[in-house]
Every structure is written in structure tokens, then in C-alpha cells.
Amino acid sequence: MKFTKTLAAAAAMGFALTGVANADSHGETVQAGFIYVGPVGDLGWSYQHDQGRQAVEAEFGDMVETSFVESVPEGADAERVMSQMARSGVDIIFTTSFGYMDPTIAAAESFPDVRFEHATGYKRVENVSTYSARFYEGRYVIGEIAGAMTKSNKIGYIASFPIPEVVRGINAAYLAAKSVNPDVEFKVVWVYTWFDPGKEADAANALIEQGVDVIMQHTDSPAAMTIAEEKGIYAFGQATDMSNFGPTAQLTAIIDDWNPYYIERVKAVMDGTWESTDTWHGIADGMVAFAPMSDAMPADVAARAEATIAAIAAGEFHPFTGPLNKQDGSVWLAEGEVADDGTLAGMNFYVEGVDGELPN
Amino acid sequence: MDFSSLSPVAMIVLLIGAATPILLAAIGELVVEKSGVLNLGVEGMMIIGAVCGFVVAVNTDSPMLGLLGAAVGGAVVSMVFAFLTQYLLSNQVATGLALTLFGLGMAALMGRSYNGIRPPRMARLEVEGLSDLPVVGKLFFSHDPVIYLSIALVFAVWYFLNRTRAGLVLRACGENHEAAHSLGYNVQLIRFGAIMFGGACAGLGGAYVSLVRVPQWTEGMTAGVGWIALAIVVFAAWKPWRVILGAYMFGGITILQLSLQALGISISGAYLSMTPYIVTIVVLVIMSADRKKASINAPACLGKSFHASH
Numbered sequence: 001m002k003f004t005k006t007l008a009a010a011a012a013m014g015f016a017l018t019g020v021a022n023a024d025s026h027g028e029t030v031q032a033g034f035i036y037v038g039p040v041g042d043l044g045w046s047y048q049h050d051q052g053r054q055a056v057e058a059e060f061g062d063m064v065e066t067s068f069v070e071s072v073p074e075g076a077d078a079e080r081v082m083s084q085m086a087r088s089g090v091d092i093i094f095t096t097s098f099g100y101m102d103p104t105i106a107a108a109e110s111f112p113d114v115r116f117e118h119a120t121g122y123k124r125v126e127n128v129s130t131y132s133a134r135f136y137e138g139r140y141v142i143g144e145i146a147g148a149m150t151k152s153n154k155i156g157y158i159a160s161f162p163i164p165e166v167v168r169g170i171n172a173a174y175l176a177a178k179s180v181n182p183d184v185e186f187k188v189v190w191v192y193t194w195f196d197p198g199k200e201a202d203a204a205n206a207l208i209e210q211g212v213d214v215i216m217q218h219t220d221s222p223a224a225m226t227i228a229e230e231k232g233i234y235a236f237g238q239a240t241d242m243s244n245f246g247p248t249a250q251l252t253a254i255i256d257d258w259n260p261y262y263i264e265r266v267k268a269v270m271d272g273t274w275e276s277t278d279t280w281h282g283i284a285d286g287m288v289a290f291a292p293m294s295d296a297m298p299a300d301v302a303a304r305a306e307a308t309i310a311a312i313a314a315g316e317f318h319p320f321t322g323p324l325n326k327q328d329g330s331v332w333l334a335e336g337e338v339a340d341d342g343t344l345a346g347m348n349f350y351v352e353g354v355d356g357e358l359p360n
Numbered sequence: 361m362d363f364s365s366l367s368p369v370a371m372i373v374l375l376i377g378a379a380t381p382i383l384l385a386a387i388g389e390l391v392v393e394k395s396g397v398l399n400l401g402v403e404g405m406m407i408i409g410a411v412c413g414f415v416v417a418v419n420t421d422s423p424m425l426g427l428l429g430a431a432v433g434g435a436v437v438s439m440v441f442a443f444l445t446q447y448l449l450s451n452q453v454a455t456g457l458a459l460t461l462f463g464l465g466m467a468a469l470m471g472r473s474y475n476g477i478r479p480p481r482m483a484r485l486e487v488e489g490l491s492d493l494p495v496v497g498k499l500f501f502s503h504d505p506v507i508y509l510s511i512a513l514v515f516a517v518w519y520f521l522n523r524t525r526a527g528l529v530l531r532a533c534g535e536n537h538e539a540a541h542s543l544g545y546n547v548q549l550i551r552f553g554a555i556m557f558g559g560a561c562a563g564l565g566g567a568y569v570s571l572v573r574v575p576q577w578t579e580g581m582t583a584g585v586g587w588i589a590l591a592i593v594v595f596a597a598w599k600p601w602r603v604i605l606g607a608y609m610f611g612g613i614t615i616l617q618l619s620l621q622a623l624g625i626s627i628s629g630a631y632l633s634m635t636p637y638i639v640t641i642v643v644l645v646i647m648s649a650d651r652k653k654a655s656i657n658a659p660a661c662l663g664k665s666f667h668a669s670h
Contacts, residue, residue, distance in 0.1 A: 041468055041579030043475055071580060156622070189621040196583040199614070201574040202378055206618040209370045221581070223574045226478070230575065244476030245576055355624050 030269050032056060032262075033090040034068040035081060037097035037220075038195040044220035044239045045194065045256070046070065049096045049119075052258035059263045063270065074099025082107035086114045092269050094262065095119065097194070098163055104128060115274050117265060120165050122345050124276050131261060134282030135165070136172035136344070137312045138254035138290065139216075140319035141305050142236045143176030145251050146184075146214045148301045149234055153183045156207030158200060158217040158224055159190050162359045164347040166218045171351045172319045173216055178353060180304075186354055187212055197223035208233060214251075225249060234296070241291040252305070253291035261287065280341065283313045320344065325352035366623050369498050371615055376507055377573050379611025381406070381565040381582070383510050385589035386596070386603045387517055388561025393593060394521060395554035396534035396547075396661035400456025401441055402562050403586025404463020409434040409563025410570035411467040414479055414577045417567075423482040427506065427567055434563020435556045437463060442555040446548045449665045460586070468579045479575050482506070506568050511604070513561070518600040530554060534659035537666040547666050562586065595643055597657040613639060 034053050036046040053066050067090065072081050078100050085093055086107060092115040095104045101121035108116045108128045120132040146155050155177060159166050170188060177184045187210060189203045200223035204215055208231050215235040217224045222242045228235035228249040235246055237253020261279065268274040281287035290309065293302040311317035322333030327350035333339060350358050385402050392399050412433025417426025441459045444450040482504045484491075490501040521527040530550055532540040537547045569585065570577055588610060596602035613635050 039468060039579035041471070041475060043578060187622050187624060189618055191618070193583075195580070197574040197576070197578050197581040198378065198381070198569055198583060198585065199618075202374060202615060203618045203622075205374050205377075206371075206615065206622040209367060209374070209619065210622045212622075221574075221578050222476075222576060223578070223581075226574055226576045229478075230481075245478070356621075 029062065030060075030064050030092070030266060031090045032064060032066045032266050032269075033085040033093040034066065035072050035078065035085070035093065035095045035097075035100065036068060036070045037072060037074060037099070039070050040068070042195055042220050043222050043242065043245075046096070046220065048239045048256045049094070049258055052262040053094075055259035056262050056266050060266065060270075064266060072100075074103075076103065079103035079107050082116075083110060086111040090114060092117065092266065092274070094265075098161075098165060115269060124278060126276055129265070129275075129277045129279070131265075131277075131279040131281075132165070133256055133258075133287040134280055135254060135256075135288060136168045136319055137282045138288045139169040139172040140176040140312070141290070141308050142216060142252060142254060143173030144180050144308055145297065145301060145305050146173065146216060146234075146236070147177030147179070147181035148304070149251065149297065150177075150181065150184065150214045152211045152213045153181065154185050154187060154210065154212045156204070156210075156212035156215040157186055157188045158203045158207070158215065158219055159188055160194050160219050161192060162190065162348075164345060167350070167358065168344055168347045169218055170354065171347065174354050175319065175324070175351060176308075188354075188356055190359060191219060193219070195220045197221040200224050201227050204228065205231075222246075237291055243291060248294075248296065250291070251294045251297060255289040255291060257287055257289050260285075280345075283309060284315065326350070327352055327354055327358075366619060369495055371619050372499060373503075374619075375608065375612045375615045376503065377611075378614050379607040380507055380510050381568045381573065381585050382589050382592060382610060383604060383607035384506075384513070384565035384568060385562045385586055386592040386607055387510070387514050387600060388558035388565075389589055389593050390596070390598060390600060390603055391517060391521070391530070391561075392554050392558035393662055394534045394598060394659055395530050395551045396537055396659050396664065396666070397445065397551050397555055398452050398456065398663040399438070399441055399459070399555060399558060400453060400590065401438070401459025401463065401586075402558075402589050403582060403584065404460035405434045405438055405559045405562035406463075406566035406569075406582045406586045406589075407467040407580065408437045408463045408470075409566030410582055411471045411474070411566075411577060412563065413567025414474060414570045415470065417479045417571055418474065418477055421480050423480050423571055424505075426479065426571055427564060430563040430567030430571075431560040432563070434559040434561070434566065436559070437466070438555050438559025438562070439552075441559075442552045445665065446552055446555075449667055452663050452665070464580060471577045471579065474577045477577065479571050479577075481575065482572050504572055506564070506572060509564075514600050514604055521600070531659070533666075534661055537661045537664070541666070541668055547668070551666075562589075565589070598659065599657075609639070 038046040040050040057066055069081050072078050094117045096119045098120045104116050104118045105123050116128040118130050121130050124130050174186050191199050191203050200219050204224040204227040213233045215224050215228050217238050222245040225235050225242045225246040229246040234251050235249050237250050239256045241253045243250045318338045320339035322337040323335045324333040326332045409430035413426040413430030416429030417423050444455050445452050484502050485505050487501045491497045533547050533550050541547050592606040595606040
């Protein structure tokens with residue numbers, strides 16, 4: 001295995017460090033490439049995808065060679081990195097951030113023999129699959145916990161970008177919190193970045209100043225968890241177990257488990273059975289998992305959370321079940337109606353009760 | 361709209377925290393540029409400082425030693441740049457960019473086993489009696505020592521550059537290195553020193569992020585602060601006191617937009633997030649519109665290599 005470090009458009013994006021672990025091309029082995037939006041050491045989103053990459057290596061041993069490029073900015077530069085990876089003889093490329101959607105499609109057109117897997121997007125072509133986890137199921141569970149645990153009835157939400165994925169999370173968490181605590185209020189702060197620990201920490205502090213005592217985040221670093229621990233409030237781990245950073249602050253964490261999916265897809269390439277698919281797995285399939293419930297939670301709160309997890313896993317309960325109105329008061333779902341995947345995938349509205357305007 | 365829960369004092373305290381890493385890195389870079397060297401590796405030196413400070417603080421259980429370690433770490437890594445550009449005469453822009461990339465990678469490697477560890481807390485400098493005063497106490501007498509240090513550093517740099525002979529010599533190297541050389545000054549050595557000072561300051565700025573602002577180590581955690589510091593130096597027209605203004609303004613707008621959102625004011629966050637950058641660009645445009653003034657302020661030999669041919 002030969003390691004080369006390459007530099008991604010240093011002049012334009014000076015702070016994107018790009019490390020390519022490049023594999024020599026051999027006929028028999030399958031080569032899988034991964035592109036991450038943050039550093040593998042972000043201990044959040046990208047870290048968890050890299051765990052998946054390592055799981056693929058562990059599963060197939062000499063049969064597979066993997067490589068990755070970290071901290072690739074979303075947008076046009078991503079296509080260049082994908083093309084470079086494709087040219088180096090990689091068979092399948094996992095592009096692991098929403099903002100890689102159009103670059104992935106563009107790169108896929110240039111390299112019809114390479115298979116692409118784009119996380120959290122919705123555009124597919126013959127050699128591009130999409131996959132995502134039903135994080136909103138996890139968000140509903142932690143929303144219930146947050147609603148029960150808040151004393152000030154103010155829950156802070158550090159959000160990255162106003163994309164359906166994030167909006168869905170806010171809505172699910174809000175509905176859940178509201179269901180156990182009618183007085184609950186959500187304060188959403190958009191930081192417009194996936195990874196900037198300084199800014200994430202500042203956002204957490206600004207929320208705490210406003211009386212928030214439980215924080216949720218949809219950004220990638222454990223910065224907010226660290227601040228929550230320092231200020232003695234509660235928070236939830238994002239993408240991975242962050243209890244190291246908040247041993248008393250973390251109530252639980254939503255864990256993204258990509259390992260089985262990555263193994264399955266690489267296997268499909270080996271067997272020659274790979275085709276473009278759309279995967280959206282949730283708690284039932286294990287793609288959304290949880291860190292252990294904190295002892296800080298009263299037994300009834302933990303029990304309700306476990307019950308909700310079980311009900312969602314069994315398909316008995318859907319977080320978006322009517323009657324539900326949109327923020328403007330118009331009817332979205334009638335009594336007993338369940339949201340369809342299409343609407344969820346493109347969700348661009350708040351549900352009734354969420355304060356503030358959704359940026360577009 | 362209810363503004364009553366928006367506490368200006370709390371916001372200013374947050375603002376200072378957000379601005380201090382920028383301020384430290386920018387004041388160091390200002391000295392470097394005044395000596396005629398353009399070091400684009402600020403981000404790399406900051407992240408090295410962040411990880412060195414973290415590692416030292418965790419192992420010695422002392423945030424103060426951590427800061428010292430960060431300054432040393434930043435200075436050591438800047439020596440690589442100094443050696444390459446001053447003695448091997450490599451291109452400063454390319455070397456600076458390489459330094460950033462090297463720093464990010466090196467820091468990731470050094471910090472591998474420090475993920476998920478919490479550093480010792482930096483105590484605030486409390487003054488008996490004064491810190492408890494309403495408003496004034498919180499604004500002036502209850503910060504961590506680094507904040508006072510950063511402001512003291514700005515004054516020290518101002519004094520050094522404008523009131524001491526050594527400062528005059530350093531500026532001479534930046535304005536006309538041939539002339540400084542012909543007067544018998546060792547241009548390379550002086551620049552070497554300036555670069556190391558810049559590295560130490562950037563290192564301190566980085567450690568402020570990893571030890572105080574977000575007490576944790578995460579790869580790439582400085583997330584572009586070094587680039588903002590570089591812009592602030594130009595924004596400040598190479599004047600130390602304006603560096604404070606620039607850094608605090610940038611920090612202020614960042615905190616203001618986060619706080620307004622937390623308050624529930626529905627101004628589109630996208631515009632608010634852009635604001636610090638837009639303001640910086642606008643100020644840069646206004647400043648550079650006056651050609652004469654701008655060219656007077658920028659050190660004449662900025663970015664030029666010097667080689668003594670005799």
C-alpha cells in the first residue's frame with residue numbers, strides 16, 4: 001500500500017487538507033474509495049463513516065483495498081477529487097455528504113464504469129446509488145427525552161444548513177418534545193457549517209445565555225457537548241457516542257452505523273450484482289442506533305424512550321403521524337395519516353408550533 | 361420582539377472569546393509582515409499550537425504550561441518556514457501554504473491519542489472585590505489571563521514597532537531590505553526572529569481555541585481562523601490597534617448573529633453568517649480605494665526574498 005499526500009486546490013481552499021491513501025491497482029481486489037466532508041478525527045459524522053470503511057477492510061481483508069480523502073469542501077472541488085479517485089482505478093466511491101450530490105452525478109457521467117454511492121441525497125443515475133439513515137426516528141426519541149428533561153422548557157438546536165435532512169430532524173424532535181411537554185419551546189441557531197468547533201461552541205454558549213438547558217445539534221464536532229458539560233446542562237451525542245466529552249451532559253447519542261451497508265455494497269461489487277438503488281434504513285435495520293441511556297434520566301423517561309425505540313423498530317409508530325399541520329397552519333397530514341417518504345425526503349417546511357422562519 | 365433577554369454583557373464576553381484567537385494570530389502576523397515576510401501558514405501554526413498546547417496541558421495538568429508549549433510549538437514549526445524562505449530563498453506564498461497543510465497533517469498525527477480527553481480548566485483572573493461589580497466586573501475583571509495577555513501584546517507590539525530602535529530596524533527590513541543590509545543589519549536573522557514571534561503568537565491563538573474556547577482536541581478545529589487573521593492584518597492596514605478593532609468586530613458580528621438567532625429573531629441566518637466576511641471585504645475595498653494611502657501602509661518589501669550578494 002502506497003500512501004501519497006496530495007494537496008487539494010491549495011490556492012483556492014487553503015485549509016482543505018487532503019490525504020489520499022492510494023491503493024495500487026490489482027486485478028482481483030476491489031477498491032473502494034471514500035470522500036469525507038470533515039476530518040476523520042472529527043469524532044462525529046466523518047469519523048463514523050470512516051469506521052464503516054475500516055469495517056469493510058476488516059470484513060474482506062486482502063480482497064479489498066480502501067482509500068479516503070478527508071476534509072473535501074462541498075461543491076465544485078469535490079468533483080475534482082472524485083475524478084482523481086476514479087482515475088486511480090477505484091471501483092466504487094462513497095461520497096458522504098449532502099453537498100456532494102451534483103458533483104457525484106457529474107463525476108458519475110464522466111466515469112460510467114465506476115460505481116458511486118451518495119449519502120443523504122436524492123439524485124440517482126445508472127451508476128449512482130443513494131443511501132441514508134432515517135435519522136428523524138432517532139431525533140424523535142431524543143426529542144422525547146429532551147422534552148422531559150428540560151426545566152426551563154427551552155431546548156436549543158444547533159443546525160447546520162437548511163436542507164431537508166436537517167429540517168426533518170428539527171420537526172421530529174419538536175413534535176416529540178411537544179408530545180411530552182406542551183410548554184416546550186425550540187430555539188434554532190443556524191451556523192452554516194458542518195464542522196467549525198469554535199462556532200459550534202459559540203452557538204451553544206449563545207443558546208445557554210437564552211436559558212436553554214438541553215442542547216441538540218446537527219453539526220459534526222463534539223464542541224457543543226463539551227460546552228454543555230462545562231455549563232452543567234444536557235446534550236445529545238451526534239452521529240457517534242460523545243460521552244467522553246460530556247460524561248454527565250450526554251443523555252444518549254444517535255449513532256450512525258454504516259458498517260453493514262458498506263460491507264453489503266462492496267460485496268455486491270465483488271459479486272457483480274451491484275446496481276443503482278435507494279436505501280433509507282432506520283432503527284429497524286440498525287442503521288440508526290443509540291448510546292446507552294444516561295443515569296441522569298429518571299427511570300420513566302428512559303423507559304418511555306426504550307418503548308418508543310421498540311415501537312418505531314416494530315413499525316407500530318411513525319414519528320410523522322397525523323393530524324399534523326404545517327407552520328403556517330395549513331393541513332399536512334390528516335388524522336392517522338403517515339408521511340410518505342417523498343415528502344419527507346424533500347421536507348422544506350416547519351411543522352406547526354416551531355418558532356422562527358425557515359431560511360431558504 | 362423581546363430583546364430583554366439579550367444581555368449585552370454576556371454577548372461581549374462571548375465576543376471577546378471568539379475574537380481572541382484571531383487577535384493573537386493577527387498581531388503575530390503583523391510583526392512578520394512588518395519585517396517584509398508574508399507567511400500564509402498562520403492556520404498551520406495555529407493548529408500546531410492548538411495540539412501542542414493541549415498535549416502539554418493534559419500531561420502537566422497545567423493550562424499555563426500548555427500555553428507555553430503552544431507558543432514553543434508554533435515557533436518551532438515556523439522555523440521550518442523561516443529556514444526555507446530566508447536561507448533557501450523559497451517562494452514565501454508557496455512555502456506558507458505548504459506550512460498550513462503540513463501543520464494540519466502533523467497536528468492530526470500528534471493529536472491521535474488525545475481524542476475525547478478533557479484538558480485542565482483555565483482559571484479566570486478574578487480580582488477581589490472588582491470581579492463582583494455588576495457589569496464592570498464581568499466586562500473587565502473576570503476573563504481568563506490569555507485575554508489580558510492578548511491585549512497587552514498588542515500594546516507591546518505597538519510600542520516595540522514605533523518607540524524602540526529595534527522596532528525601527530525591523531520595519532526597515534520590511535520597507536527596504538537592501539538599505540537595512542547596507543547599514544549592517546542582518547536582514548535574514550531579523551526576519552527569522554520576526555517569523556518565530558509570529559509562530560509563537562499563532563500557537564497561542566490555536567491553544568486558546570483548544571484550551572479555552574472549545575476545551576477539547578478535534579482535528580482541524582481551528583477551522584480557518586488563521587485565514588481570517590491574515591485578512592485582519594490587511595484590514596488593519598498593518599497598524600496594531602486596528603488589529604484589535606478588526607478582530608473584535610469580526611468576533612462581534614459572529615456572536616451577534618448567533619445570539620439574535622438564539623433569541624428567535626428571524627433574519628435569515630445565511631445573511632447574518634455572511635456579514636463578517638462582507639464587512640471585511642467592504643472595508644478592504646474602501647481602504648484600497650485610496651491607492652496612495654494603501655501603498656504607504658503595506659511594507660514595501662512584503663513577500664520579497666532577500667539575498668545578500670556580497
